[in-house]
Amino acid sequence: MESERKPISVALIGNPNCGKTSLFNYITGLQQKVGNFPGVTVDIKSAETKLPGGEVISWVDFPGLYNLYPTSRDEKMVVQSLLDTKDIYHPELICYVADVTKLEKHLLLLDQLRDMQIPLILVLNMVDLAQKENLEINATLLAKKLNIPVVSVSGRSGEGIGNLFNAIKEQIVKEQISVDVQHSGYKFSGEETNIIEELKPFFPSFSAYKRLLIAHHASWLPFISASERIHLLSILGENSFKSLPFQVREVTQRYNFFTPLISSVLKKKLIDGFTFSEKLDGLLTHRFLGLIVFLAVLTFLFQSLYIWAEWPMMIIEEGFSNFSNYVSTYLPDGWFNQFLTEGLIAGLGGILVFIPQIALLFFLISVLEEIGYMARAAFLFDRIMQLFGLNGRSMVALISGGACAIPAIMSTRTIASWKERLITILVTPFISCSARIPVYTVLIGLVIPSKTVGYIFNLQGLAFLGLYLLGIFAALISALLLKWWIKSDEPSFLLLELPDYKLPVWRNVGLTVWEKVRTFTFEAGKIIIIISIALWFLANNGPDVKMEAAKKEAIRVSTERQLSQNETDNLSKAYLLEASYAGILGKTMEPIIRPLGFDWKIGIALLTSFAAREVFVGTMATIYSLGQNDDELTLRERLSVEKNPETGKPRYDLATGISLLLFYVFAMQCMSTLAVVKRETKSWKWPIIQFLGMTIIAYISSLIAFQLLS
C-alpha cells in the first residue's frame, strides 16, 4: 500500500456474542456512523480512525454470523459484501474476532474466510475472562499452525489493542498480502470441483471457494445479472448441484480439521457441575419463576418509562413553551413570528420531548442485552409470540409501546427475522400509549358515568381498562392477519445461542443510547418538523376573505356581548380556526365523519392531533374559545353543555363519546410514529399501509359503535 491517504477498510467479523461490537466500540467510540446496506433494512456501523502511525483505517462492524450459508437478511448482507469486490463495505483486511473461551466453536467461519482469500488477522477476544477461567492458550503455536497472525485482546478493558494495531500495520505494509490456502481444512469433492471449473468463465478472478459460494447463493446474490443468473442456475441444474448436503459435508469436514488443532494449543480446566450462568438460569428461565421475573422486569421497565421520563419531558415542554413565549414577545407580530413560535419551535419541542423516553428505554434494554437477559426473554416467549407471527423479543416492544410507540418501534432492531420485526413494527402502535391518556380522560369523564359496579369497580376505571385491552387485542389480531399476508423467504428458526451472563460494558450502553437518540432526532426529526410546519400552516392560514370576515365577526360578536379582552381573543381564535384551511378541511370531511357521530369541530381536532394525540385536548379548547387552555376539566365541563343544534340533545352523548374513544384507540394519529416507521423500514410503503390500515379499522369500529348506540 502506498502512503496515500486513502483509508484502508478493515472489517470486524465473527460469530454472534463474540464481543465484536465491544471491540468496535472501544476502538471507534463516538466516531461511528450508522449506514445501511443499499436497499435493505440492515444497519451497519462504520468509523474512520487513525492508527498511532497515521494510517487511516475505515472500520466496519459487520453483523455476527456463524458461517457463509446465511439464513437471515443480516447474514446475507455480510456474505454479499465479502463476495462482491465492488461492494462499498468490501474489506481489504478482516479482523476475525473469536471468543477465546469458546474457541473450539468459533473457528469454522475463520476457516471459510481463509478460503475466500481475503487477508485475515485472528483476534482472540475476552482474554481477561480466559484468565479468570484458568484457560491457557498458546497463541504463538496457534498462529503457526493456522499460518495467520494471532492477537489477544479484551474489548472490555482495551487490553492488547496496541498489539492489534501493530498487527494491522504489518499486514498493510506488505506489498502484496499473501493469502495461504494450503492450511485450509476443506478439500472439494469431485462434484464441487466440476462446478467450480464450470463457473470459472463467469468469475475468472475469483478463488475456487468463492466460485463455490456463488454456486450456493446464485439464486439471490444481487450483483449477479438476470441473464447470468439464468445461465448459472441452468448449469447448477445440469450438474444436479445439491446445496444443503454440500454445506453439511463442508462444515463437518472443517470441524474435523480444526478441533484437534485447538485442543493442541488450548488448556482448559473442566468445570464440574453447573456454571454460574446455568445456576442463574435455573431461576430466570424456570417455567414459572422465570415468567414472574420477566413480568417484574417488564413492569419495572414500563413504570420507569412512565414515571422517570415524565420529569425531563415536562422540563423540555415548559422550556420550549417559555422559549416560544419569549420569542413571540420580542419579535414583531406577524406571520414570521407565528411561524417561528407555533410552527418551528413547537415542532422542535415535539421532537425533543420524546428523547427522555427513548434514552431511558434504550438504557434499560441495552443493559438487559449486555447482561445476556434478552436472549432468555426471547426463549421464554418464543412459542406464544410465534403463534401471532411475532418473536420472543417482540414482547419488549409491545410492552414499551404502552409508554410510547416510538422507542418501542426502534427497539425491534434486535429481532433478526425481518418478517417478525415488520409485524412487530406494524402492530405496536395499537397498544395505547401515554399520549392517548389525556384524550381518554376527557372523553370517559364526559360520557361514562362515575358509578360503582360490582361493589368495587368504578365504571370509568373499567372503561379505561377496556380501552387498553382493546388496543392489545387489536395488536394481536392484526399480527395474526399480517402473519398470513406477509410473505417471507427466511426459514423460521429459534436456534438462539444463550450467552453467559456478564456485567454490562457501560461504554456499549452509552453508545447505544447516543446512537438511538441521534438517529431519532436527525432522521425521524426531519419528517416531524416538516409535518408540524404543514399542520401549523393549515391551522393558521386560510383564504384572506374568510379570515378577514372571521376577524370582523369575532369583534362584532364580542362588542355585542360586551366580552373582556381575554374572552375576545379566545373567541377570535376560535373563529379564525374555523375559517382556516384546517377548518375548511374539517368541514369538507364532515360528510365522511358524520356517520361516526363527528362534526367539523371534531374533524379539525382529528387533523391537528395528527401532530400528537394529546393535541386533541388543546384544539378542542381553542375551538370552544377556551383559549390555550389545556386543562382537561375545564374542557370537559364546556363539552358537557354543548348541544346538538338539530336534536337539542347533548352533543357529546354516549354514542359520540364511545365512537370517538374507539377512533383514538385504533387510528394512527401520530406523525412521529410514522416517521420512525419510515426510518426503520426504509420505505414509505409500510408507514402508508399502517396509516391506511389503522384508519380503516378505526373508521369501521367507530361507525359500528355509533350506529348501534345512537
Next chain:
Amino acid sequence: MVKVQTGEKILSCAKVGFKGVVSHFNDEHVACRLISMGLVPGCTVEILHKAPFGGGWYVKSDSLHIAMRIEEASCIVLR
C-alpha cells in the same frame, strides 16, 4: 425415551435433565445451522429447561447453550 418407528432416538422425546450423545441430524437445514454453532455429531447434549406454554428447549452442549424449538430438537438424532 420414546423410540420412533425408525428405531432412532430423538432429542425432542427426552425429558428435562436428559443427557445423551448426538449421532446425526435428520434435517439438513437444521444440521448446517447446528454444526455451525458448534453442536456436532459426537457432542453430548443435555436438556436444562423447557419454556412454558410448550415453548423452547434450553439445551447444553459443552460450553454452548442453545435455545431451540421442538421442531429443531426433533431433528437431533441420538446414539
